[in-house]
Amino acid sequence: MKYTKQFKIGEYVVGGIIKVTGGDNIINISFLDYTTKEVVLKETFNVLDIGTRNKIFFYLADNGTSYYADKVINFIEAKVALNH
Secondary structure, three states: OOEEEEEEOOOOOOOEEEEEEEEOOEEEEEEEEOOOOOEEEEEEEEOOOOOHHHHHHHHHHHOOOHHHHHHHHHHHHHHOOOOO
């Protein structure tokens, strides 16, 4: 199942927008510029890797806040089971 969601957050994360796309055991997380929608940062994660949930959480928290990292993780876990 493929899925995409954008979280328009603003000044609390790098660029202002977090974009999550996923499917086929791959999750792409991009930080987009709020006005131009250009990619500022991008990382790809494999759902089957050990510790994927923690890697995603720390990537999001390092480039934003733990509050928004938790929101994004909850969205991802509603779509796919992450390996702890």
